Amino acid sequence: MTLFNPTVARVLGWLTLASLIVLALFGLWGAPPDDVQGDVQRLMYLHVPAAWVAYLAFAVTSLASALWLWERTRSPVWDRVAGASAELGVMFTALTLIIGSLWGRPVWGVWWAWDARLVTTAVLFFLYLGYLALRRVPADADVRARRCAIAALIAFIDVPIVHFSVTWWRTLHQEGTVFDPELKANIHGTMAFTLWFGVLAFTLLFAYLLDRRYRLECLNEGLADRQLRRAIEERVRGAADRDAPKVGADR
Amino acid sequence: MNLVQEASLVAEKDLRIELRSRVTVQQILPFGLVVLLLFAFALDPDRGVLRDVAPGLFWITALLAALLAVSRSFAIEVEHGARDGLRLSGLDPAAIFLGKAAAVTIELLVLETVLSVGVVVLFDVALNAVLPLVLAAVLATVGVAATGTLYGALVASSGTRETLVPLLLLPVVSPVLLGATRGWEAAIDGVPSEAWPWIGLLAVFAVLYTSIGTLAFGTLLEDA
Amino acid sequence: MTDAEFVIAGWVITGLAALIYWIRLERKIRRAEQLDLDA
Numbered sequence: 001m002t003l004f005n006p007t008v009a010r011v012l013g014w015l016t017l018a019s020l021i022v023l024a025l026f027g028l029w030g031a032p033p034d035d036v037q038g039d040v041q042r043l044m045y046l047h048v049p050a051a052w053v054a055y056l057a058f059a060v061t062s063l064a065s066a067l068w069l070w071e072r073t074r075s076p077v078w079d080r081v082a083g084a085s086a087e088l089g090v091m092f093t094a095l096t097l098i099i100g101s102l103w104g105r106p107v108w109g110v111w112w113a114w115d116a117r118l119v120t121t122a123v124l125f126f127l128y129l130g131y132l133a134l135r136r137v138p139a140d141a142d143v144r145a146r147r148c149a150i151a152a153l154i155a156f157i158d159v160p161i162v163h164f165s166v167t168w169w170r171t172l173h174q175e176g177t178v179f180d181p182e183l184k185a186n187i188h189g190t191m192a193f194t195l196w197f198g199v200l201a202f203t204l205l206f207a208y209l210l211d212r213r214y215r216l217e218c219l220n221e222g223l224a225d226r227q228l229r230r231a232i233e234e235r236v237r238g239a240a241d242r243d244a245p246k247v248g249a250d251r
Numbered sequence: 252m253n254l255v256q257e258a259s260l261v262a263e264k265d266l267r268i269e270l271r272s273r274v275t276v277q278q279i280l281p282f283g284l285v286v287l288l289l290f291a292f293a294l295d296p297d298r299g300v301l302r303d304v305a306p307g308l309f310w311i312t313a314l315l316a317a318l319l320a321v322s323r324s325f326a327i328e329v330e331h332g333a334r335d336g337l338r339l340s341g342l343d344p345a346a347i348f349l350g351k352a353a354a355v356t357i358e359l360l361v362l363e364t365v366l367s368v369g370v371v372v373l374f375d376v377a378l379n380a381v382l383p384l385v386l387a388a389v390l391a392t393v394g395v396a397a398t399g400t401l402y403g404a405l406v407a408s409s410g411t412r413e414t415l416v417p418l419l420l421l422p423v424v425s426p427v428l429l430g431a432t433r434g435w436e437a438a439i440d441g442v443p444s445e446a447w448p449w450i451g452l453l454a455v456f457a458v459l460y461t462s463i464g465t466l467a468f469g470t471l472l473e474d475a
Numbered sequence: 476m477t478d479a480e481f482v483i484a485g486w487v488i489t490g491l492a493a494l495i496y497w498i499r500l501e502r503k504i505r506r507a508e509q510l511d512l513d514a
Contacts, residue, residue, distance in 0.1 A: 020493075043485045091492065103485065130418045130422065133418060147471070205493065212500050216503055219507035
């Protein structure tokens with residue numbers, strides 16, 4: 001009924017909370033402001049971890065889909081994981097784009113730039129939306145699982161192609177300096193630590209939410225099954241009552 | 252019958268239905284031309300803007316038309332309850348995929364030919380370097396048709412088919428739009444030799460998604 | 476907007492998004508667990 005052992009999950013939850021608090025302390029106060037960008041650069045401690053989780057979730061969905069499709073490892077667990085991970089993925093992708101926009105505005109002067117990574121992340125966002133829309137189409141559990149798994153793999157194969165083609169496209173059209181705030185040459189010690197800590201904190205958050213979302217998926221499935229069974233039982237009982245010979249009625 | 256023969260059978264069937272019903276020619280093609288016209292309304296026809304962005308406008312129009320063509324490709328199966336017949340026919344699902352994708356490709360290529368005439372006439376574009384143009388167009392169309400046929404089957408059994416395929420298909424084929432547009436730009440006004448890398452990308456995409464479709468179609472048909 | 480406002484906005488949005496998602500998730504789980512017990 002849960003993805004991880006319940007005790008592990010509880011520990012994970014507390015660890016997540018603690019690490020997020022620590023991240024906030026370092027990100028907003030402990031780490032020094034950037035030489036060039038100033039305090040705005042503090043958004044990097046959210047943007048990069050969020051982007052990492054966005055792609056991690058995508059990888060999890062794709063791997064889970066593949067495991068479901070392969071007969072030897074097929075299990076409803078993988079289908080649930082794929083769906084749960086996708087929901088988290090779309091959230092973190094949206095977050096990546098929003099924070100990227102908030103970071104870009106003061107730094108570049110624009111809310112959006114056609115930078116290769118942002119564009120690829122935008123495409124990823126829409127791939128997620130399509131997958132989630134597909135998951136919401138009512139269908140037999142097996143049918144839906146197979147359909148979504150294939151869709152996930154189609155998208156998974158597409159992302160490197162998108163990344164490569166968009167990167168090439170933007171390098172050909174680069175006018176002026178490359179806007180690459182997060183790959184600054186001089187990231188000081190505390191800044192680097194905060195960045196990596198952010199990646200860790202967000203990964204813990206993802207793992208914890210995945211476990212909870214998985215639990216919800218299990219509960220909902222069980223609920224749907226029971227409702228269906230109950231409806232069938234009632235239908236069968238109703239029919240049996242109707243067909244039963246009535247004693248004494250027609251004599 | 253081997254794979255190629257079976258696929259040709261399916262493609263022939265689809266194309267013959269098209270010849271009889273003329274949906275592509277009488278509905279999708281005019282739609283494409285209307286879209287080209289609307290671009291002139293939306294953008295400035297007097298300052299050479301249209302000529303500069305003509306390849307992009309052309310390929311967006313072609314993509315939108317492809318959505319209709321793919322939708323149509325599956326609608327003809329549903330119309331006469333033919334979907335079960337297709338499954339029970341004993342034809343190799345891979346052949347069904349290749350046949351349907353081929354039919355859509357041919358229909359779209361016909362469409363694109365007329366649309367390019369439209370682009371030359373309406374947007375004042377000169378189509379130099381014909382070989383890269385045609386090669387890019389063929390590969391791009393194969394890629395879109397294969398992916399579209401794959402997604403068409405994916406959502407075929409659900410009632411929300413119409414609005415779901417565009418959302419699923421367009422992000423996935425964005426590299427095709429990129430490659431086709433850049434390839435055409437290079438061929439038309441830039442250096443034609445710059446088109447070849449993009450044509451390479453289109454070729455990879457076409458081969459990749461045709462293969463995926465061939466492999467996955469069987470499982471998808473079972474569920475439909 | 477000043478730089479600080481962008482930073483605050485980003486961190487607040489992130490925090491709220493995570494918090495709201497988590498709260499709604501836990502509430503849905505509670506509700507489903509209740510129905511599970513009632514069954």
